[in-house]
Amino acid sequence: AEGTIKVGILHSLSGTMAISETALKDVALMTIDEINAAGGVMGKKLEPVIVDPASNWPLFAEKARGLISQDKVSVVFGCWTSVSRKSVLPVFKELNSLLFYPVQYEGQELEKNVFYTGAAPNQQAIPAVEYLMSEDGGSAKRWVLLGTDYVYPRTTNKILRAFLLSKGVKESDIMETYTPFGHSDYQTIVANVKAFSQGGKTAVVSTINGDSNVPFYKELGNAGLKATDVPVVAFSVGEEELRGVDTKPLVGQMAAWNYFQSLKNPVNDKFVAQYKAYAKAKNLPNYATAVTNDPMEATYVGMHMWKQAVEKAKSTDTDKVIAAMSGQTFAAPDGFTIKMDETNHHLHKPVYIGEVQADGQFKIVWKTKAPVQAAPWSPFVNGGKPE
Amino acid sequence: MTTSHTTNPHSSNSQDASAGGEASYGRFKTRGVDTTHGAILYLESISVVFDGFKALNDLSLDIGVGELRCIIGPNGAGKTTMMDVITGKTKPTSGTAFFGQSIDLTKMHESQIADIGIGRKFQRPTVFEQHTVFENLELAMKMNKGVKSTLFSRLSGEQRDKIGETLELLRLTSEYQREAGLLSHGQKQWLEIGMLLMQEPLLLLLDEPVAGMTDAETERTGELLNDLRGKHSLVVVEHDMDFVTQIAQQGKVTVLCEGSVLAEGTMAQVQSDERVIEVYLGR
Amino acid sequence: MKSIYPSWQRLLLIMLLILPMHAVMALDLVEKTILAGLASDNNNEKIESITALGQLTNPGAAAILEALGNDKVFVTTDGTILISQDGGKAYDPATGNSIDTPAGADTITINNRLRRALQAAQASAELYSPSAAVRLAAVMRLQKEADASRSPIISKALEKEQDPQIKQALKIALASSTIKGGDTAARRQAAFTLGESGDAGFRPILAAMLQKDANGKFNEPENDVRLAAETAINQIDRHQTIVAWVGNIFFGISLGSVLLLAALGLAITFGLMGIINMAHGELLMIGAYSTYVVQSLFKAYLPGMLDWYLVAALPVAFLVTALVGMALERTVIRWLYGRPLETLLATWGISLMLMQAVRSFFGAQNVEVANPSWMSGGVTVLGNLVLTYNRMVIIAFALCVVGIVWLVLNRTRLGLFVRAITQNRRMADCVGVATGKIDMLAFGLGAGIAGLAGVALSQLSNVGPDLGRGYIVDSFMVVVLGGVGQLAGTVVAAMGLGMLNKFIEPFWGAVIAKIAILLFIVLFVQKRPQGLFAPKGRSAE
Amino acid sequence: MTALSLNLRPRSMDGLFSPKAWLALIMVLALFASLPILNLSFPEGHALHVSSYAISLIGKFTCYAMAALALDLVWGYAGILSLGHGLFFALGGYGMGMYLMRSGKASPDIVPDFMTFLSWKSYPWFWSYTEHFWYALLLILLVPGLLAFIFGFFAFRSRIKGVYFSIITQALTFAAMLLFFRNETGFGGNNGFTDFKRILGFDITSPQTRAVLYWASLLALTSALILGRAITKSKLGRVLTAVRDAESRLRFLGYEPLGFKLFVWTVSAMICGVAGALYVPQVGIINPGEMSTENSIEMVIWVATGGRGTLIGPIIGAGVINGLKTWFTSALPEFWLYALGLIFVLVTLFLPQGIVGLIRRITRQDKA
Amino acid sequence: MLTVKNIDQYYGSSHTLKGVSMDVKRGECMALLGRNGVGKTTLLKCLMGVENIRSGSISFEDQEISQFKPHMRAALGMAYVPQGREIFARLTVEENILMGMATKSGRQAKQIKEEIYDLFPILKSMLHRRGGDLSGGQQQQLAIARALVAEPKLIIFDEPTEGIQPSIIKDIGRVIRLLRDRGDIAILLCEQYFDFAHELADRFVVLSRGEVVASGDREAMDGDDVKRHLSV
Numbered sequence A: 001a002e003g004t005i006k007v008g009i010l011h012s013l014s015g016t017m018a019i020s021e022t023a024l025k026d027v028a029l030m031t032i033d034e035i036n037a038a039g040g041v042m043g044k045k046l047e048p049v050i051v052d053p054a055s056n057w058p059l060f061a062e063k064a065r066g067l068i069s070q071d072k073v074s075v076v077f078g079c080w081t082s083v084s085r086k087s088v089l090p091v092f093k094e095l096n097s098l099l100f101y102p103v104q105y106e107g108q109e110l111e112k113n114v115f116y117t118g119a120a121p122n123q124q125a126i127p128a129v130e131y132l133m134s135e136d137g138g139s140a141k142r143w144v145l146l147g148t149d150y151v152y153p154r155t156t157n158k159i160l161r162a163f164l165l166s167k168g169v170k171e172s173d174i175m176e177t178y179t180p181f182g183h184s185d186y187q188t189i190v191a192n193v194k195a196f197s198q199g200g201k202t203a204v205v206s207t208i209n210g211d212s213n214v215p216f217y218k219e220l221g222n223a224g225l226k227a228t229d230v231p232v233v234a235f236s237v238g239e240e241e242l243r244g245v246d247t248k249p250l251v252g253q254m255a256a257w258n259y260f261q262s263l264k265n266p267v268n269d270k271f272v273a274q275y276k277a278y279a280k281a282k283n284l285p286n287y288a289t290a291v292t293n294d295p296m297e298a299t300y301v302g303m304h305m306w307k308q309a310v311e312k313a314k315s316t317d318t319d320k321v322i323a324a325m326s327g328q329t330f331a332a333p334d335g336f337t338i339k340m341d342e343t344n345h346h347l348h349k350p351v352y353i354g355e356v357q358a359d360g361q362f363k364i365v366w367k368t369k370a371p372v373q374a375a376p377w378s379p380f381v382n383g384g385k386p387e
Numbered sequence B: 001m002t003t004s005h006t007t008n009p010h011s012s013n014s015q016d017a018s019a020g021g022e023a024s025y026g027r028f029k030t031r032g033v034d035t036t037h038g039a040i041l042y043l044e045s046i047s048v049v050f051d052g053f054k055a056l057n058d059l060s061l062d063i064g065v066g067e068l069r070c071i072i073g074p075n076g077a078g079k080t081t082m083m084d085v086i087t088g089k090t091k092p093t094s095g096t097a098f099f100g101q102s103i104d105l106t107k108m109h110e111s112q113i114a115d116i117g118i119g120r121k122f123q124r125p126t127v128f129e130q131h132t133v134f135e136n137l138e139l140a141m142k143m144n145k146g147v148k149s150t151l152f153s154r155l156s157g158e159q160r161d162k163i164g165e166t167l168e169l170l171r172l173t174s175e176y177q178r179e180a181g182l183l184s185h186g187q188k189q190w191l192e193i194g195m196l197l198m199q200e201p202l203l204l205l206l207d208e209p210v211a212g213m214t215d216a217e218t219e220r221t222g223e224l225l226n227d228l229r230g231k232h233s234l235v236v237v238e239h240d241m242d243f244v245t246q247i248a249q250q251g252k253v254t255v256l257c258e259g260s261v262l263a264e265g266t267m268a269q270v271q272s273d274e275r276v277i278e279v280y281l282g283r
Numbered sequence C: 001m002k003s004i005y006p007s008w009q010r011l012l013l014i015m016l017l018i019l020p021m022h023a024v025m026a027l028d029l030v031e032k033t034i035l036a037g038l039a040s041d042n043n044n045e046k047i048e049s050i051t052a053l054g055q056l057t058n059p060g061a062a063a064i065l066e067a068l069g070n071d072k073v074f075v076t077t078d079g080t081i082l083i084s085q086d087g088g089k090a091y092d093p094a095t096g097n098s099i100d101t102p103a104g105a106d107t108i109t110i111n112n113r114l115r116r117a118l119q120a121a122q123a124s125a126e127l128y129s130p131s132a133a134v135r136l137a138a139v140m141r142l143q144k145e146a147d148a149s150r151s152p153i154i155s156k157a158l159e160k161e162q163d164p165q166i167k168q169a170l171k172i173a174l175a176s177s178t179i180k181g182g183d184t185a186a187r188r189q190a191a192f193t194l195g196e197s198g199d200a201g202f203r204p205i206l207a208a209m210l211q212k213d214a215n216g217k218f219n220e221p222e223n224d225v226r227l228a229a230e231t232a233i234n235q236i237d238r239h240q241t242i243v244a245w246v247g248n249i250f251f252g253i254s255l256g257s258v259l260l261l262a263a264l265g266l267a268i269t270f271g272l273m274g275i276i277n278m279a280h281g282e283l284l285m286i287g288a289y290s291t292y293v294v295q296s297l298f299k300a301y302l303p304g305m306l307d308w309y310l311v312a313a314l315p316v317a318f319l320v321t322a323l324v325g326m327a328l329e330r331t332v333i334r335w336l337y338g339r340p341l342e343t344l345l346a347t348w349g350i351s352l353m354l355m356q357a358v359r360s361f362f363g364a365q366n367v368e369v370a371n372p373s374w375m376s377g378g379v380t381v382l383g384n385l386v387l388t389y390n391r392m393v394i395i396a397f398a399l400c401v402v403g404i405v406w407l408v409l410n411r412t413r414l415g416l417f418v419r420a421i422t423q424n425r426r427m428a429d430c431v432g433v434a435t436g437k438i439d440m441l442a443f444g445l446g447a448g449i450a451g452l453a454g455v456a457l458s459q460l461s462n463v464g465p466d467l468g469r470g471y472i473v474d475s476f477m478v479v480v481l482g483g484v485g486q487l488a489g490t491v492v493a494a495m496g497l498g499m500l501n502k503f504i505e506p507f508w509g510a511v512i513a514k515i516a517i518l519l520f521i522v523l524f525v526q527k528r529p530q531g532l533f534a535p536k537g538r539s540a541e
Numbered sequence D: 001m002t003a004l005s006l007n008l009r010p011r012s013m014d015g016l017f018s019p020k021a022w023l024a025l026i027m028v029l030a031l032f033a034s035l036p037i038l039n040l041s042f043p044e045g046h047a048l049h050v051s052s053y054a055i056s057l058i059g060k061f062t063c064y065a066m067a068a069l070a071l072d073l074v075w076g077y078a079g080i081l082s083l084g085h086g087l088f089f090a091l092g093g094y095g096m097g098m099y100l101m102r103s104g105k106a107s108p109d110i111v112p113d114f115m116t117f118l119s120w121k122s123y124p125w126f127w128s129y130t131e132h133f134w135y136a137l138l139l140i141l142l143v144p145g146l147l148a149f150i151f152g153f154f155a156f157r158s159r160i161k162g163v164y165f166s167i168i169t170q171a172l173t174f175a176a177m178l179l180f181f182r183n184e185t186g187f188g189g190n191n192g193f194t195d196f197k198r199i200l201g202f203d204i205t206s207p208q209t210r211a212v213l214y215w216a217s218l219l220a221l222t223s224a225l226i227l228g229r230a231i232t233k234s235k236l237g238r239v240l241t242a243v244r245d246a247e248s249r250l251r252f253l254g255y256e257p258l259g260f261k262l263f264v265w266t267v268s269a270m271i272c273g274v275a276g277a278l279y280v281p282q283v284g285i286i287n288p289g290e291m292s293t294e295n296s297i298e299m300v301i302w303v304a305t306g307g308r309g310t311l312i313g314p315i316i317g318a319g320v321i322n323g324l325k326t327w328f329t330s331a332l333p334e335f336w337l338y339a340l341g342l343i344f345v346l347v348t349l350f351l352p353q354g355i356v357g358l359i360r361r362i363t364r365q366d367k368a
Numbered sequence E: 001m002l003t004v005k006n007i008d009q010y011y012g013s014s015h016t017l018k019g020v021s022m023d024v025k026r027g028e029c030m031a032l033l034g035r036n037g038v039g040k041t042t043l044l045k046c047l048m049g050v051e052n053i054r055s056g057s058i059s060f061e062d063q064e065i066s067q068f069k070p071h072m073r074a075a076l077g078m079a080y081v082p083q084g085r086e087i088f089a090r091l092t093v094e095e096n097i098l099m100g101m102a103t104k105s106g107r108q109a110k111q112i113k114e115e116i117y118d119l120f121p122i123l124k125s126m127l128h129r130r131g132g133d134l135s136g137g138q139q140q141q142l143a144i145a146r147a148l149v150a151e152p153k154l155i156i157f158d159e160p161t162e163g164i165q166p167s168i169i170k171d172i173g174r175v176i177r178l179l180r181d182r183g184d185i186a187i188l189l190c191e192q193y194f195d196f197a198h199e200l201a202d203r204f205v206v207l208s209r210g211e212v213v214a215s216g217d218r219e220a221m222d223g224d225d226v227k228r229h230l231s232v
């Protein structure tokens, strides 16, 4: 309709990624409602256009093209996996449109048409490992880098390995293991981790993806590997993922994120309450147990910043909005007024490390003093330079 | 026992085909099969064992060139199994099967065996049910059956005529466009005989060709086989004694029982053999 | 999120906490100075304080430690340590008073490091616990803290201990604490003891003894002891090899039984009935979701029986999936017999709908299905191989289900009729088999078995809309590899693949193992083009 | 008798298509071929304008249609159900992807990111010469063809049939997918290849290049259709159907099914590879997801929906199903699976011969 | 016992049975004759319910059964020996025979009566062989045995002697005569082997192109009229 601004939402609502991405669609809609209730953007209401790329990568590209060229959306919020982002990138570049990508990723990328509101490796992985090396984190000496076999874990682990080596960890004290997508039998791996941990204080860095986490944690719990023996820090496990796990045996296992639902600050209190109310009002399945998590917060923040940028640019024109985005700040639920970097399209983000509690929430055991600037090009890969 | 000959007949066969379709199935040629000793098929002490059960037990048999041999015997005597061995469907546990003097059948595939000139009609009529009657005959027709020549093959007028003649013979002309699966049991029997004729094999194996045919048709089939006698070698398995009498004439009839030859002789001799009456004919 | 269900549990915890405290309150108070460290921001000071509390070995200190572990200890703005109680009250361990919780009191955060210190501190006290299990757990924890300072405590406990198993564990714990500090003989003895334990955890200590320091001197000065250490290392390594083998066998069987369970229903619907049932995975999923629903109902209405929800889930899951299966059979599949490839298309459509239905009802996220307590954890064998209870239960369960299926198919006429129908539907009808009814029952049975498998799978992995997709390919491979329609083949194939996988995985990793298995299947079928248990002869055509 | 026998022929053994069918084919072709012209020559907003989005969609569907046609050749005619055609499709795609990956770089020796992450300084041997378009084209034909040939040779020689064959094609494809998922394999892991820039020196995103790619796909599809038609109409086609219905009987007529099966199987794989190769520049990504079980099963579904054993049916099926999918995922993002699933069920129940069967039924009724 | 009135049957658009009427009485053997492809098998299939009829009526023991499914007809006491044997190839011989007792209750259907083996001794020695592995004639015997164990009221034979050795044909003839003489069972025998049919039949019908062209008592069977319809 006239007088509205269309916003594309490109998250898988079916297929393997629906488990994670559905909540992002919900939070995006909630944010749109919120913005509209407050008068919209430049006096115009936002109109969401939802499509389902069905966890199918070429379909992501097709849908992105459709959103931009058919539906004429001004901006797209979407994608979760790196490959989906890679798949839509050429489309955004070709049609010069704007994508807000809300998930932590492996870095090594910087595109004009994308704003990365999730963490770069230095905003998540490195601090987590530093913590585990510290006395409080358990002074780990041996490392298990465990991941699902795809790009994010591979790259992250490559960065971590280089980082660990630079800290004097020996090659023989690092074990790197990968599992196929959808792997559900972690018996051997848990046994191996256990055997490996006999050699000294060991920590596990898990980049296991999606569905595989449940069987992994179940096996871990039942095999009696407690967080006090071998702590596991995960980069892909948040509140939403823990909804599907019996967390009692996992108490003390860790996750590193830039946001946790359990953060105590007024912005977050409001955000959490707002989402719960939204879930209830929309009668989302399982609304009674609705939670917020890091990518949801990143979506929320991203959308608000985009709104501010549009208002600053007084236009939804891609180039003008991109220019206006630089240096935008927003009082985020993560407890800080965070800033969009002037040049690198990533947010400055605080890093938190949380331990799983019996109720599926995280207890924050460590945090950075201030937001960290993103380093999309890791100094541990290719000398920190783009290709 | 050499195997080097196994490819030979193949090539000579394809030359045959490229030389142009023969207009009739009547002409008898031994296409590279060495029949100098007058016999076209030698089975020597063949045994076939299925999970300990001896379906064929040291069976020896030979068929002369141009002979029409009837084989009878109780149900389960091993007649079909014998044909399975000859056509390569079943590998014998022991023993040898030679086609002519030099071709070892036990070392060949079904298709190679068919290619060197052994055709078979199955006990249960087996035709290509989704193909029309015409196409069934076309598929059976003698020609080079390699991939390439099949891909580029076109029916010549002569070949078409031949199919037409066969259809007449089978009384299936009016059905030629129908799918073979829709034929009645007896019609399928006929069709399969027709396919066998189209193959123009040197040796024809017919497993119960008249089962399910009316008496009149049985007689006709008998006449047809009598026609083929001398031009082809034939092995016919049947339980219909009138029919066997009709086609055996004065030729040899072999009685199989429990996997080996029980008796052999003219129809009259065999029919009066006490053992044959006991196990087969009944009183 | 877990606001409703843990309430009963929390209640239990609180009760446990309060009960001993009432007894304690009158007894001992704890000096404020010892507690002061807890109020510090520095974890080192907290740990000092915790260690000191542990050495007090009095029930008052124990109560504080326990409360710390349960996040029940507060520090007020002025640095007073309080234990929270029911109804907003707090107990002051230094004074024994119960007061209102003051505003601004902050929970003392326990992280892993503190938790570890806490456990060690509690361990000393727990060495005297009346419960053997608690004692054993405490000893095991002490074994890991190879610290000479603990030797006296352990020796004392060793004198008192009666239980032979715990005694042995104590000896090892003692050895691990004396190996560094004791005299030559003690060290040598300790090395032997550690070697006998077979526990790889001690290997680094022993190995370190054999290494030379910066000055080129051995860390362990005595040659004798070094020899003993070397023997011990060999002993440990040998033991570990055995452990690895036993482990692999167990893992293999357990993976095999998972594959078997997942495939069994398909062995009926596809193997016997000839339906290429692409919705099989979704039937597994329905079974798993039934488990979830039963669990939720138990939480809501029978919290006391929660541990037994799984038993109730079995018949429920069986019935629900069987009914779904029968409904599918009557509405869709019955029209497709004899057209197997069409069943592929239709059941694929059904599977899409079922998946989406679950998404609409239960959300796209996984739902939580917890192991009941009797299925949590595991038993440790051979020193450090944990055989988890849930896996063992599932192995046993798989055997039971196979047995039942076998009985139904071979001891009732259903099996005979089903096989007859698939081989010649028309003739089966002619001899008087009510084909419609049998089809429905057989499909219902296959679906129900899938439902049972779903219950088992819910105990191992995630319960979500995609659950089925993860198993469908494997299930088909198992059924086909075994030979379609051969129950025994299915069993052997499942176990074989499970074993093979688990024996490859340690060498090549999970990814290559999976690839190797798939290629193995490709090659195996070349050898046996009709599967493992292929019918031979004429009838096979 | 001669008069009679001259009329005898297998069902419509004459020409490839009836004159009417030729006409229809040419008309449909002309219609589709003219779309890019409409796209280029009319501005957006004009009544005759065809959006680039539509062009890219149809281009993509054309490739799918080709894959479906390839599958129909083996499944519909020779009764070989492959649950692994996604593999050949993907291999063709990867072949093209390798070329595009290198042609877009300033120099073809610059290695892509994922190799940098692996600390590879130069391309591994299996990437050699892929910067040359014609060599890549060769790979696109040869790799799927050779793989199919070798795999088929052993499988058919072992007389693996029916579900057993289907399952091993599935196993092979699954294994290949896992292999390609691994970063070390050297094909970009899960991310595969994206961000293509140039093809034969032309900007891959320009409307003209798109139009050419679109036409190329259309041409390839048409050629594949005619080739398929020629094969199935020949005597070899009838042998194939005989293989499907009674393979062992065929042997006793002197045909060795191995060669026949291997022939269509390989041809089919190659067509599928070409489809994949044309698909990649149009969608801009190739990753191992193309080898997932679901994708291969979906191809089977296109064939079944359109009408198995008709060649034209799979083309229609691929178009219809993908069209619906595109439409549903935008129009009913949260419910489309119900709709699609229901369509599959209804098609099987009410259109046993697929869409083509329905059309035939209707036209036959008209005549009757 | 079985009455067929005016039934019409079509395969697609081809009219295979045209107004066929006949009846079979208890205690008699009725022979169905005709050339190949005239519709004999089709008629029997219609009686058994394997093919649907378009019009006409079929009644069994005064009950209209033309809408019944085959298994319901079997339950009423009809048994069928089809042309082409149609045994269950991958069931064992024993299971095949047990299938014949599908209409009986589970308990009754446990034990196979020895009488059957007296008739077909070969089956006893092959109880555990798969049906499909048997020779053609053995399969035919099995198919007959399967029908007999059902203890039916009406038994329909479609060319039961096909592929069977002469001595056993005689045995089968004896059995049919025995059944007929017992008087409580009706037999419908479709047979090409004229002498065999002639010996057993009380009455006969001849089909030609889907129509009944002749019928009568045994005496009339030798008639030229019949011969004409059977010859080529």
Ligand SMILES: Nc1ncnc2c1ncn2[C@@H]1O[C@H](COP(=O)(O)OP(=O)(O)OP(=O)(O)O)[C@@H](O)[C@H]1O
Pocket: B050, B051, B053, B054, B055, B073, B074, B075, B076, B077, B078, B079, B080, B081, B082, B123, C536, C537, C538, C539, E129, E133, E134, E135, E136, E137, E138, E163
């Ligand atoms: N695969 C097999 N397994 C076990 N026994 C078999 C197998 N194939 C054949 N037989 C047995 O071998 C014997 C010979 O069978 P065959 O079919 O050759 O008999 P036949 O002489 O053709 O009989 P008929 O006249 O009944 O056709 C039979 O007893 C049969 O049961």
Ligand SMILES: Nc1ncnc2c1ncn2[C@@H]1O[C@H](COP(=O)(O)OP(=O)(O)OP(=O)(O)O)[C@@H](O)[C@H]1O
Pocket: B181, B182, B183, B184, B185, B186, B187, B212, E011, E012, E014, E016, E034, E035, E036, E037, E038, E039, E040, E041, E042, E043, E083
């Ligand atoms: N399923 C079918 N669809 C179409 N036509 C059929 C079908 N089955 C049989 N027919 C045709 O119906 C006619 C009668 O066939 P039927 O099998 O009843 O003959 P029959 O009298 O039993 O012959 P036979 O003595 O050869 O067994 C035949 O012309 C046959 O081609």
Ligand SMILES: [Mg+2]
Pocket: B079, B080, B081, B123, B207, E135, E136, E137
């Ligand atoms: Mg036989």
Ligand SMILES: [Mg+2]
Pocket: B184, B185, B186, E040, E041, E042, E083
């Ligand atoms: Mg008949």
